[in-house]
Amino acid sequence: MADSGLRARELLARFRQGERLALARTISVVENREPGYRDLLAALYPQTGHARRVGITGPPGSGKSTLVDRLARAYATKGDRVGIVAVDPTSPFTGGALLGDRVRMTDLSDLAGVFIRSMATRGAAGGLAAATRDVTLVLEAFGFDVLLIETVGVGQIEIEVMNICDSVALMFVPESGDGVQTLKAGLIEIAHIYLVNKADRPGADQLASELDQVLAERRGQGQWDYPVITTEAVNRKGIERVAGELIRHYDFLRSGGSLVRVRRKQAAADLENALRDRVQTYLLTDVLPPTVIEQYAQKIAGGTHDPFSAAEEIWRAFLTRAGEIRKQEQSR
Amino acid sequence: MADSGLRARELLARFRQGERLALARTISVVENREPGYRDLLAALYPQTGHARRVGITGPPGSGKSTLVDRLARAYATKGDRVGIVAVDPTSPFTGGALLGDRVRMTDLSDLAGVFIRSMATRGAAGGLAAATRDVTLVLEAFGFDVLLIETVGVGQIEIEVMNICDSVALMFVPESGDGVQTLKAGLIEIAHIYLVNKADRPGADQLASELDQVLAERRGQGQWDYPVITTEAVNRKGIERVAGELIRHYDFLRSGGSLVRVRRKQAAADLENALRDRVQTYLLTDVLPPTVIEQYAQKIAGGTHDPFSAAEEIWRAFLTRAGEIRKQEQSR
Numbered sequence: 001m002a003d004s005g006l007r008a009r010e011l012l013a014r015f016r017q018g019e020r021l022a023l024a025r026t027i028s029v030v031e032n033r034e035p036g037y038r039d040l041l042a043a044l045y046p047q048t049g050h051a052r053r054v055g056i057t058g059p060p061g062s063g064k065s066t067l068v069d070r071l072a073r074a075y076a077t078k079g080d081r082v083g084i085v086a087v088d089p090t091s092p093f094t095g096g097a098l099l100g101d102r103v104r105m106t107d108l109s110d111l112a113g114v115f116i117r118s119m120a121t122r123g124a125a126g127g128l129a130a131a132t133r134d135v136t137l138v139l140e141a142f143g144f145d146v147l148l149i150e151t152v153g154v155g156q157i158e159i160e161v162m163n164i165c166d167s168v169a170l171m172f173v174p175e176s177g178d179g180v181q182t183l184k185a186g187l188i189e190i191a192h193i194y195l196v197n198k199a200d201r202p203g204a205d206q207l208a209s210e211l212d213q214v215l216a217e218r219r220g221q222g223q224w225d226y227p228v229i230t231t232e233a234v235n236r237k238g239i240e241r242v243a244g245e246l247i248r249h250y251d252f253l254r255s256g257g258s259l260v261r262v263r264r265k266q267a268a269a270d271l272e273n274a275l276r277d278r279v280q281t282y283l284l285t286d287v288l289p290p291t292v293i294e295q296y297a298q299k300i301a302g303g304t305h306d307p308f309s310a311a312e313e314i315w316r317a318f319l320t321r322a323g324e325i326r327k328q329e330q331s332r
Numbered sequence: 333m334a335d336s337g338l339r340a341r342e343l344l345a346r347f348r349q350g351e352r353l354a355l356a357r358t359i360s361v362v363e364n365r366e367p368g369y370r371d372l373l374a375a376l377y378p379q380t381g382h383a384r385r386v387g388i389t390g391p392p393g394s395g396k397s398t399l400v401d402r403l404a405r406a407y408a409t410k411g412d413r414v415g416i417v418a419v420d421p422t423s424p425f426t427g428g429a430l431l432g433d434r435v436r437m438t439d440l441s442d443l444a445g446v447f448i449r450s451m452a453t454r455g456a457a458g459g460l461a462a463a464t465r466d467v468t469l470v471l472e473a474f475g476f477d478v479l480l481i482e483t484v485g486v487g488q489i490e491i492e493v494m495n496i497c498d499s500v501a502l503m504f505v506p507e508s509g510d511g512v513q514t515l516k517a518g519l520i521e522i523a524h525i526y527l528v529n530k531a532d533r534p535g536a537d538q539l540a541s542e543l544d545q546v547l548a549e550r551r552g553q554g555q556w557d558y559p560v561i562t563t564e565a566v567n568r569k570g571i572e573r574v575a576g577e578l579i580r581h582y583d584f585l586r587s588g589g590s591l592v593r594v595r596r597k598q599a600a601a602d603l604e605n606a607l608r609d610r611v612q613t614y615l616l617t618d619v620l621p622p623t624v625i626e627q628y629a630q631k632i633a634g635g636t637h638d639p640f641s642a643a644e645e646i647w648r649a650f651l652t653r654a655g656e657i658r659k660q661e662q663s664r
Contacts, residue, residue: 046635264630267639274642279612303378306373308371315610
């Protein structure tokens, strides 16, 4: 215990000196929920909050990775340090893209000041979004100026991930016209910048003008203008404009005072994330040994209990014991 | 309160008489976590466990919906009552497929004994898999003989969903050859039957024989033979074979005694699901009003707290109060 505390302090010291190896090790500790990861996150948290957090999402194959690559190069050229987190909850099937990423990443990693981490499927429920959020915090604490967070689609994991970003770009391709209808239902809320990539294909302009129509109402409500940009990421067309609009959005947040509101919302999400993680660990690991779950599972399979009343029973027993546990902890 | 208890009893009575409207209403209560949903689930749970639960997953566009359609028709023709749950956590982007589903569903719904429910993105973390699991239990309690659960890809939500199934079919298309390599890494564990759909395309036979090679080791370890089947769902080729292999797998589970083990594993998962849900509600809704989260979020944004120590503080305060809360509840 004393040993692991020592190791954690050493790791933290090396992390703060900017050692890449210490960064990679810290990310692993956090991603795999190794002992002490909460203390590490708590120690690093005060160093977060300064970076521009940019989320990029869209359907599989729309060219997000290419855009991220081009953006990272553009930022790095200007001297920004860029951290990239690529999240793919549907791997290995969209895995073609992910494998492509890895090739590309080796290439990008050679650039000074660019760091890439790929996050794929995790076993635990809710685990991927929470781990991504925490890894992003680690990167921010390390001192990256820009964080690019790439996800596939806008499922629940992606929405959770996008909630940690200041600016979100939503990418379409001319073929995804159908999706625009669905977006009206509310999902369009998550994004600030809209991209129509592969703009050399038929239908790009029509999609862009459909998006303009959908966005018209929102534009009337606030001060941000929700730009729609046509790009050809692979041919490097439109990249500068995207980079510029992202900076413009960040400046908009900062000058209008919204950044404070955004940061507070992110803090609330960080807290709920930490709390959920804390409770999950406490209840399912510390308080409820696997044998209890197993015993009840037998009762359920045997038909004498149902899972919902069993959960109620376990929870009430826990509540009764909780005060006692707390007293023991305090007297330690 | 008395009123809602009355309504719940009435709903349950109508559900048990086999009223479709009561089924749809019950699903809504469960899916939207309306008041009383836990009691409903607890009441219905004893009627679950008799159906064949079949999971079908694979990459977007591989033809899962078509297979589900064909399978449902084949089962219905033989007099089986079929419940279908279509889960798409990445909508609206793979939403083209989902919209296609809806058209098809209208069509399928006309068949006697077939019921379809489509589940898309939910806001809450972990919500989609949990809600899908519970909706599947409702369908089973209603008396369906076969439950077909369709998901896209094998991300964490899908794996959680597949855990409620007895038999899982994993679908490939000739183009998904790349994915087979990744499967070696362990994801292949979830499936019992392997399909190569769109088998009229080049590369189908090669993919099938690659799958055979990957599966060889597993086949040696147990008694199940993990069949690889080439299909053309759209042309109705191979459907009977898939239906037959699914029945053969179910019989294998039943005769070898594994079904008991599978059911116990499902019961454990049901319990953990119910427990997670219970704790989440208790802690984040009943015990912690949004104002507490908001207060701490301000402290975090202000830099005096970090989310991890704030979560620790909240949790410890809760533990101290928990025994007291419990006493109050008992004295009510």
